[in-house]
Amino acid sequence: xTISSVHQLLGMGDPTQETFKGRxxxxxxxxxxxxxxxxxxxxxxxxxxxDNNEFLSQMAQFSMVNGIEDLNGSxxxxxxxxxxxxxxxxxxxxxxxxxxxxxxxxxxxxxPVQGLVDQSEPMSQLELQVRDAQGALVRSISIDPxxxxxxxxxxxxxxxxxxxxxxxxxxxxxxxxxxxxVRSLPVAMANRIESVSLDQATQxxxxxxxxxxxxxxxxxxxxx
Numbered sequence: 001x002t003i004s005s006v007h008q009l010l011g012m013g014d015p016t017q018e019t020f021k022g023r024x025x026x027x028x029x030x031x032x033x034x035x036x037x038x039x040x041x042x043x044x045x046x047x048x049x050x051d052n053n054e055f056l057s058q059m060a061q062f063s064m065v066n067g068i069e070d071l072n073g074s075x076x077x078x079x080x081x082x083x084x085x086x087x088x089x090x091x092x093x094x095x096x097x098x099x100x101x102x103x104x105x106x107x108x109x110x111x112p113v114q115g116l117v118d119q120s121e122p123m124s125q126l127e128l129q130v131r132d133a134q135g136a137l138v139r140s141i142s143i144d145p146x147x148x149x150x151x152x153x154x155x156x157x158x159x160x161x162x163x164x165x166x167x168x169x170x171x172x173x174x175x176x177x178x179x180x181x182v183r184s185l186p187v188a189m190a191n192r193i194e195s196v197s198l199d200q201a202t203q204x205x206x207x208x209x210x211x212x213x214x215x216x217x218x219x220x221x222x223x224x
Contacts, residue, residue: 090196093223094194094195094196095192095193096223096224097192097193098191098207098223099116099188099189099221099223100189100221101187101188102211102213103171103172103189104169104170104189104211106167106168106191106192106210106212107157107165107168107169108167108210109157109166109167110157112156112157113157113170114152114155114189114190115172115188116151116153117150117151117174117176117186118149118187119151122145122146122147123177124176125145126143126144126145126174126175126185127140127142127174128141129173129174129175130155131171131172132165132170132171133168135171138170139155139159141155172187172189188221192210193207194208194209204216
């Protein structure tokens, strides 16, 4: 009498020929687990068959492995769905202004450049300096102090003589005076969102700004 192997009865190939082919030693998947269990059944001692409880325990482990793989697949689908949703939402922000903590802003030659000066304490005086890409001073602007932590300002794109400057990237620095001391203050500039990038590896949405820099969604302080 010819006795078929368990692999043949289950319609499986030889595990030594198929299951482990091309798989790294550190990887063990569902097919590997099933192949090992079937091989154990084929090679057990007929006089000392596998205990039912042990067999059920291995079946439970097999189900757990299968469930974990299914769960990983589900999480992957959910993650892709969330990333896609974030990308669609971020796409609606294109051409809007994003205020991000940065010292530069793109001037299109027409619309005024807006920004914020962050002050740790109310200042008695505030001054903003605008410089071009070569570092030359374009204009100094006095800003009315405020008790607010973030003081808004606007540059109309004109130099110290009232002449309109060319479009391009400009750099901004702020200083404030309080209690007889002068200190530099951080600024946050509004830049137009030119495009949006999605990173599958990090699951992050990146905004590409008009000043040539990028920002993540959580870095944006305000949209305008």
